[in-house]
Amino acid sequence: MKNQRLLTLSLTLNAALILTFLVLGYVYRDKIAQRFVRIRGNPAIVMYGNSITAQGKWVELLGRTDVMNNALPGQATYHFLQLIQSHVIDLHPKVCFIKGGINDITLGVRQENIQANFKTMLEMLMQNGITPVVTLTVYEQNEYSSKKEVDALNEFLISFCTQNKITYIDLNRYISDSTGLRAEYAVDKKHLNTKAYQIWAKEITRVLKEKNI
Numbered sequence: 001m002k003n004q005r006l007l008t009l010s011l012t013l014n015a016a017l018i019l020t021f022l023v024l025g026y027v028y029r030d031k032i033a034q035r036f037v038r039i040r041g042n043p044a045i046v047m048y049g050n051s052i053t054a055q056g057k058w059v060e061l062l063g064r065t066d067v068m069n070n071a072l073p074g075q076a077t078y079h080f081l082q083l084i085q086s087h088v089i090d091l092h093p094k095v096c097f098i099k100g101g102i103n104d105i106t107l108g109v110r111q112e113n114i115q116a117n118f119k120t121m122l123e124m125l126m127q128n129g130i131t132p133v134v135t136l137t138v139y140e141q142n143e144y145s146s147k148k149e150v151d152a153l154n155e156f157l158i159s160f161c162t163q164n165k166i167t168y169i170d171l172n173r174y175i176s177d178s179t180g181l182r183a184e185y186a187v188d189k190k191h192l193n194t195k196a197y198q199i200w201a202k203e204i205t206r207v208l209k210e211k212n213i
Contacts, residue, residue: 043068044213046088049099050075052138052192061201062208068093076104077117084121089128094213096125097169097204099135102190105149115156122166133207134161134168135200139180140190147180167210169203171196 045067047053054071070087072079077100088096098121104114118134125132136154140146154172161168175185175196185196192200 042093043091044094045208046070046091046093046096048072048080048084048088048096049135050103052102052190053097053099053135055191056197056200058201061197062205074103076107076109077101077114077121078104078109081117081121084124089124089130093130095131095133095208095211097133097135098122098125099137101137101153102140102146102150105137105146105153111149111152111156114153118157119160122160122164126164126166131211131213132166133204134166136168136170136172138171138190138192139176141181141183141186142179143189167207169200169207171200171203174199 043066045058045062045064047056047058047067047069049071051071051073054069054073056069056071058067058069059065068091070091072083072087080098080100101114101118104117122132122134134157136157137150139150154170157168160166175182175192181190185193185199187193
C-alpha cells in the first residue's frame with residue numbers, strides 16, 4: 001500500500017513537472033526560438049529598430065525560425081547607426097526590416113539628423129548586399145506636434161526609398177487615422193498590441209514572398 005502511494009505521488013509530481021515545462025515552453029516559445037537562431041547564426045531576416053520592433057514575437061508571427069530580433073528598446077537612430085555593423089551587417093542576413101525615429105522625435109532630435117542616420121544605415125545595408133525594407137514611422141496617439149514630425153520623416157523615407165528602389169511598409173494606413181495611432185491597435189501612447197503586430201507581420205510576409213526570401 002505504501003509503495004503504491006509513493007508510485008502515485010511520483011507519477012503526479014512527474015506529470016505536474018512535465019505540464020509546467022510545456023506551459024513555460026509555450027509562453028516563452030519565441031524567446032526559446034530566438035536563442036536557437038542566435039546559436040545557429042546566419043539568420044535570413046534581421047528585425048532592427050526600437051522597442052516597437054523589440055516587442056514583436058517575430059518567430060511566431062512570421063512562422064519561421066530564420067528571423068533574428070536585434071532591436072534596441074529605448075534607443076534612437078544614432079544608436080542604431082552605431083550598432084548596425086554588429087547587430088545586422090556582421091550577421092550577413094538576406095534582408096533587414098528597419099523601423100525607428102519616434103524616439104528621436106520624442107527627444108527633439110532635428111529632422112536632418114534623423115534623416116541622415118537613416119540614409120547612412122540604408123546605404124550601408126545596400127553596400128553590404130543586404131536588402132533593406134523600411135517600415136515607416138508609426139504615429140503616437142493624439143500628438144499633433146509629433147504627428148507633423150512623423151509626417152516629415154516619412155516623406156523623406158518614401159522619397160529615399162523610391163529613388164533607391166527600396167521597399168517600404170506603411171502601417172499607418174491600417175492602424176492610424178487623422179488623430180494618430182488608433183486606440184484599438186495600441187497598448188499605450190506609442191506601442192502596439194497583438195492586432196497591430198498581426199497586420200505588420202502580414203505585410204512583412206507579403207514582402208518576403210515578393211522577394212522570394
